[in-house]
Amino acid sequence: MVSLLNSSINLTLLPNASTQLGLYRHGQFRRNVIFYVRSEQVPSASNSPCQDSLARRQLLATGVTIASCFLLSRRTTSFAAETKKGFLSVTDKKDGYTFLYPFGWQEVVVEGQDKVFKDVIEPLESVSVNLIPTSKTDIRDFGPPQQIAETLIKKVLASPTQKTKLIEASEHDVDGRAYYTFEFVAQAPNYTRHALSTICIGNGKFYTLTTGSNERRWEKMKDRLKTVVDSFQIFSV
Structure with a gap:
């Protein structure tokens, strides 16, 4: 079993490790990396x-x-009609992935992320896609869902100052390709984010989609966020 801590994935992600879609890095607020663009x-x-x-x-x-x-x-x-009511679809034909996001979220450009959509009023309500090269061909090569989820949450998806908790991690297959999906919370001094992530390998890339909301709005948003994470699929390019 290959440890993620010793893998090229971890070494590649850590130099750019960020939380809240690149807004924070090593505790610093990054004001110059977000640009709103018109979503398709x-x-x-x-x-x-x-x-x-x-x-x-x-x-x-x-x-x-x-x-x-x-x-x-x-x-x-x-x-x-294939787009669920209340959602819009995104298909990246170059990098080979597709997903849904709630109607009304705006696309923004964030350094280190391939694609980001967020609610401009509730900034913790967002979805981001990150991808990095890998020589692996199956997510299971890195270990079981819980092990990989805990490593990603602590090292990549939350800042070192946040308290994190993995709630659940599971595996499922889509068209013969394995996906890991997990739920977690990341607690900062002034907010707690409740999030869902799904990871997969294909096209020589390690894909990570993460969506979430402020804990106080989780009950209202959880069904929509689950639709987002469940809709994520990759395809051969």
Whole structure:
């Protein structure tokens, strides 16, 4: 069994170890790393080119039949329906992952994170994706879920000054690929964050998705956050 403490993953993550999506590092508040950007949304069926009269004429001019136009509209509708009500989807075709996040969260750029969405009013309500290279091909090569979860929480997902507690860790498979999912709390002097993470290996990368909220809002947010963490999947690129 390979210890994560002696692995290249741990050595790679620790120099950039951060908490609260990169806002804090070694107890310092980082004010210059967050930039709000416009998030992309799943196109709705109402934007189908077949429902636009000009586009319809252009399609017919190139020999596309009304039947084909109808089928295109049906496919667009089906695609939009795949996003759960109240959520938007993200698909990164370059790095090979997809997940859902609650409608209303905004995309921000955070140093050291591949993708971040957060609630601008409740900043502890967020989701982030981090990925680093690895030579391993299966998350189970690093050890059982509880062992890996405890190491990541203490060394990467929370600052050294926070008190952390692992609540639960489990393993599940999606299309033959193993994922570890765990729940934990990280207590700081002025707040406690209740979080969920899922980790997986694929495409030569170690993927970590983490979402959470302030403990005082956990009961209200937990179902939505579980939807986020359960929706995370990676695919071959």
